[in-house]
């Protein structure tokens with residue numbers, strides 16, 4: 001067990017420079033994820049504990065019209081349906097990163113062709129459309145068929161079922177990130193399963209989805225409602241729920257460092273059993289047998305490996321001893 005640890009450390013050493021503010025490898029203060037109750041396989045489509053259930057089968061209280069009036073779509077037995085001419089149906093709640101499950105059905109009596117058949121859509125954050133379309137034996141441009149991110153990414157497969165059949169989308173959405181000045185720091189990404197088939201695999205969105213155009217990103221809030229499109233077709237929906245996803249904790253400021261002193265470089269360099277500390281290019285390097293890792297000296301005292309939450313101590317004695325503490329475990333080389 002312990003013998004494997006040096007390999008793991010060496011393997012995680014990357015030659016890429018660390019971002020100005022990033023988590024150190026094996027950072028002990030990095031928060032642990034909350035425990036999520038397991039969802040039995042047979043109930044995978046049902047809202048998991050803690051999910052935001054947006055349709056309970058009977059009313060549209062979690063929805064409103066895009067013009068802020070109460071929802072005017074039709075509620076049937078266990079489903080709701082787009083009422084043509086009433087506009088986008090929008091969630092009352094706002095969301096950022098999320099898992100979204102929804103089930104939809106194109107009108108059973110297929111009418112029209114191309115985009116004019118069973119058309120609706122999920123407007124993530126009101127801007128990024130996951131297309132809903134009757135794509136069962138119905139040709140249209142590929143970046144506008146069911147499962148496409150409209151105008152940007154065709155689906156990987158046509159997973160459409162016949163009109164009138166309940167279909168499901170499972171969406172994993174990572175919202176775009178904007179900096180303090182409104183600049184894009186990270187584009188949105190989305191992964192989509194259509195009827196269980198992966199149709200979008202972590203695709204990067206180029207900006208809001210639009211007809212006939214490419215639109216650039218514009219800064220927007222971190223949480224926004226999502227909408228269902230009224231494209232003039234009586235598309236039905238049921239079992240709509242969201243699991244908001246944790247968006248991660250900001251890493252702490254980087255450790256303040258100081259240069260090694262000449263005396264440290266001279267006295268600490270040497271062999272510690274199978275480990276070697278070398279003095280090169282004005283700093284010390286630790287090699288545990290799998291390549292040299294740069295050591296750093298903390299301004300507050302103590303030594304570490306660059307970018308890693310690990311303490312490196314040198315114990316004076318009859319033989320050179322080096323103690324590496326990582327993950328709360330001390331490993332000795334002597």
Ligand code: MG
Pocket residue numbers: 119120121129131132229231
């Ligand atoms: Mg649409």
